[in-house]
Amino acid sequence: MTTYENNLEHLFDELRRIHLILSLNFKNWMAEQGEFKNDFQGLYISDNEVNAILKTPLYEIKDILTNSELETIENLAREIHRKEIESLNNGKELRLSKLSELFHLSPFEMDALLISLAPELDIRYEKIYSYLQNDVTKKRPTVDLVIKLLVSSIEERFMARESFSSISSLIKNRIVYFTGGGAEDQIPLLSKPIKVDERIIDFLLGINRIDQRIQNFASITEPKRSFNDLISGENQKTMLMETVRRQSYLNKPLIFFFHGSYGTGKKMTAEAVCVELKKPLLIVDSKVLLKDDSLETLKIIIREALLQNSCLYLEGIDALWKEKSTGFTPANMIRELDGFPDWVFLSGELPWEPAGVLKTHGFINIAFPIPAFALRKKLWKSFLNGEDADIDTLASKFKFSGGQIRDAIFTARNVASAKSAPKLSMDELYHGCKAQSNRNLSVFARKIEPHYTWDDIVLPEDIEKQLKEISNYIKYRGVVFTDWGFDKKFSIGKGLNALFTGPSGTGKTMSAEIIAKDSGLDLYKIDLSNVVSKYIGETEKNLSNIFREADTSNAILFFDEADALFGKRSEVKDAHDRYANIEIGYLLQKMEEYEGVVILATNLGKNIDDAFLRRMQFMIEFPFPDEDQRKNIWTRIFPKTAPCAGDIDYGFFAERFKLAGGNIKNIAISSAFYAADESRNIGMHHIMRAAKREYLKIGKPFLKEELEPYYKMIEEDEK
Secondary structure, rough: OOOOHHHHHHHHHHHHHHHHHHHHHHHHHHHHHHHHHOOOOOOOHHHHHHHHHOOOOOOOOOOOOOOOHHHHHHHHHHHHHHHHHHOOOOOOHHHHHHHHHHOOOOOHHHHHHHHHHHHHOOHHHHHHHHHOOOOOOOOOOOOHHHHHHHHHHHHHHHHHHHHHHHOOHHHHOOOOOEEOOOOHHHHHHHOOOEEOHHHHHHHHHOOOOOOOOOOOOOEEOOOOHHHHOOOOOOHHHHHHHHHHHHHHHHOOOEHHHHOOOOOHHHHHHHHHHHHHOOEEEEEEEEHHHHOOOOOOOHHHHHHHHHHOEEEEEEHHHHHHHOOOOOOOOOOHHHHHHHHHOOOOEEEEOOOOOOOOOOOOOEEEEEEEEEOHHHHHHHHHHHHOOEEEEHHHHHHHHOOOOOOHHHHHHHHHHHHHOOOOOOOHHHHHHHHHHHOOOOOHHHOOEEEEEOOOOHOOOOOHHHHHHHHHHHHHHHHHHHHHHHHOHHHHHHOOOEEEEEEOOOOOOOOOOHHHHHHHHHHHOOEEEEEHHHOOOOOOOOOHHHHHHHHHHHOOEEEEEEEEEHHOOOOOOOOOOOHHHHHHHHHHHHHHHHOOOOOOOOEEOOOHHHOHHHHHOOOOOOEOOOOOOOOOHHHHHHHHHOOOOOOOOOOHHHHHHHHHHOHHHHHHHHHHHHHHHHHHHHHEEEEEEHHHHHHHHHHHHOOOOOHHOOOOOOHHHHHHHHH
């Protein structure tokens, strides 16, 4: 028995059968017209035609085809069917047969499709259909013509209408659709013209191009990476493999909901499942579903997955939860997906459970957290592919997903290439890491670009030693908590909380900058006076937003002006006291949950609540600088490139100006502007003049008798 060489040979054979049906119907129809036939068929209705219609009893049907003609058609159909079965048994792909199987199309529906397909492949059929329908404007077959060509008895014709209802396979799956709109919707069903969907035409012709309505949001992939390629927790990997194999054996597909941050391996895991199932994967950006307020786009996506014989991956699905829609709801979506016969992967950031019970699928919710330190080291090592780098430090400082690590290395390589560097350096890797950190934190905080180093700050030796301990804590926390197992001892409190106290200008902000620069992390400064709100619940909301964004920012959070919130918790005397205590408690909770670095700065260290102090790994009190420290600050405050006169008496300033480093900085900058205005080097009289302005600003007396012999310089300037 012969088989079809290819898909098109089978399709054309079926179309030849349809052509035979048309030919025989047309020949007998012409003979039946007889005296009523006119030369302007389809342009106007003659009296004879109306008389013929009125003479025919209602619903009376005459057999157009003879028994011998019907037998000829049936013999051809049987021969095509025999070749079809033999071809399928030999592994040939016949798209027409596949379409029938996918959408459960009846023989009548398949023939209706073929009749509608004919003018899409050969435009001459438009003339035939116009003639047969007695209307030159009807170039596509109507429901009435299809039924007349395929069905003989009146009962069958009435039943055939069901194949064109909104719930039929042909219409529901948009295999064909009715053309026209507006007033066309009001015409009888029998008068509606039928057109084959363009994607279905492509499919039947063997073209695998994705439906044009979703092609900008979708892609089809043949996954290559298996479970062995996943760098993830062994327990989760084993559980997933066993689940997939069990459900595949039971022939019960699953709907997975993978939730977690970008780059945590959700898509790669879906690909590994598809490798196990030996299926391609249709990946769709869920933003396409926001384009309309109905399920129409989702139906097109599901149909595309069916045509591609693939599993379905809807990326960023939780964006839909934020949209309020009457036609498209999570319940409608999951119900539609439950009708898809294959495996589905939903990907989002936050966990979600569907309401109700699924009929054909199981549902599994799987979290994809940021990888732990040990896994991050594996990921860095894998992506660096043997290139030299301090992997322990990178994995410890940057709480990245696998995708972020890959992107950070890609950025670093681009930077190195631009510099013509022979290999990656840690500076370039730090640059790549910072480029991947979450920038949304800038909505709630101000990013500070740290410039200071340990050489720029003047502090007592023990204070500087404590600050360096903080920097080492950041560097080695991954080793201590993960490699040495301390993370198993504690469920919370694994971040670093430090409290800086002391008068304004004593180096608290500068120290935070130095730690950030030394550790290679971004620094975000948050003014708590702007976070605390008089409205109940707003402070907690603001704090929640900050810590949520900070969780993926890999940055140091520097809370300045902490006095706004960090006072002793008072006894509850009124509602205000109660809610103030709630705000403090909420901040304590978020600090304990946060695994990053938090530095708090306050001028009122003595008023700090004991509950705060217990949660601080470091509490550093910045003292007011003594005379030796002030002299050290004065000698370092001017850049080496600044034109300073040789007569500056740093010892005098250190002895007479009992100021903190912040005030000294202000005086140095102001004196430089005075000198620039005079086009001279920075001298004693410029500094004395700037010092007087600083004293007036902070409300301290600038006494002549305490500042001789240099006070006269100010008097001369004022003259």
